[in-house]
Amino acid sequence: MKLDSMYQEVILDHYKNPHGRGLRDGDAEVHHVNPTCGDEITLRVKYDGTTIRDVSYEGQGCSISQASASVLNELLVGKDLAEAQKIQETFLELMQSKGQVEPDDAMEDILQDAVAFAGVSKYPARVKCALLSWMAWKDATAQALGGADAERKTA
């Protein structure tokens, strides 16, 4: 069934047992919403130099947006900013692929559990759900490290 391509086991697992949920100490906090469906997330980042110490979050939303935040936490905490940005960009590319990109080994290495979201990219209405926490993370990072600084690093 087509639904299974969206609701992969990995996604449902993260949804039912989220990683790192709850708000903890942070350098910056952002609140993002998905106006079409009312998904919301409050997310904080904690940096140690350019190393991500913590990404903590609280929110309400569908299984896709919640699982995505959990995967984000699992993937990014402990990483260096440059590596995290690479993961974020790869995830964005996958989600904007409209189901056209078949993840290869290189992509799987980078994205790990986040590869499970490939099926979601076929559902335009749900792509925003999957990206909500990632956009929030990007925004919070820019704030934590100073807008200009983060912009330059992203560029």
Next chain:
Amino acid sequence: MTQLPGLLDTEAIRKDFPILDRLVHDGKRLVYLDNAATSQTPRQVIDVLDEYYEQHNANVHRGVHVLAEEATALYEGARDKVAAFINAPSRDEVIFTKNASESLNLVANMLGWADEPYRVDAETEIVITEMEHHSNIVPWQLLAQRTGAKLKWFGLTDDGRLDLSTIDEVITEKTKIVSFVLVSNILGTVNPVEAIVRRAQEVGALVCVDASQAAPHMPLDVQALQADFVAFTGHKMCGPTGIGVLWGRQELLEDLPPFLGGGEMIETVSMHSSTYAPAPHKFEAGTPPIAQAVGLGAAIDYLSAIGMDRVQAHEHALTEYAVKRLSEVPDLRIIGPATAEDRGAAISFTLGDIHPHDVGQVLDEQGIAVRVGHHCARPVCLRYGIPATTRASFYLYSTPADIDALVDGLEHVRNFFG
């Protein structure tokens, strides 16, 4: 098949709607339960739209040739149909807009630019309710911000009705306009017009009724409502998109200033100033949605031939059945009135802690189209402490089998996420 008293002959009616024969997701029957968002279009309306473009297309009110005369007659004929459909005292009280949102914005802007006694300014108050569609909230917020007027609203009771217990404090001598929804698109509630109108009239406030979810589903009589303005939208009542209606009392339309300026709405124009055409043209600047108005006229013919009282009875029977069947679903909570009394055919609910987005996705896979989210009525979700709802909404072609399919579909959803 389940037989309920009051049902229409849906077998015959469904033949008029080609889209209802569509199969989706590898051969599943389409169960269309998103009628509060937009209704489907009968063959009779599609044919009229085709014929308009194939035979009569021209601009209105400004040509002497055959096509221009035909197009004008069709467009103005649609106005007559709307006037009769809502029992307007005069056809000149029917203004065509592009949708209900534009109609409501038009009222807010007329009042913002008006002279006394209608003028909304810093000394005055605007009253709405907590169950409004964003289209009947934001125009009033804008007006309040721009004029300094105070925006007030009626809250909601736990069972999804307006809390009118403080009506005398909410609507006061300072109130200039009370604008509220006749039938809520998210809760399904049918509001008590009379009590609100009586109080508004006591203090000399104008009344605007958002009838977007009423005009498609029940007889609408603007004289019986005793409101000053009534707004609705064509695409929810078997018509095309791009056409809406604002009905307004004649003397108000004469007194109030235009909002949009342009062709069609003038009498004479010089470089220094202009004078305006009489209503309704004063409020219809530029080339109007002609084919869409004609299509709305055809939709009204279609609905009138069936009879709005019969449409209402059909939906009432379906709503009773739906409320009963949905209450059998474990963990399902209806957001809004729990019975079919004073209730329209839009039913919002939550299903345990499964997010509506997920509910809608799994239903869609089974061919069942519902709406999920806050339904452009986010304050209602905040009021009931929920992020969003799933909403099923019925129309004249909906059947008990559609409701059975929904209930079975919800069982599937529970298993999927269980």
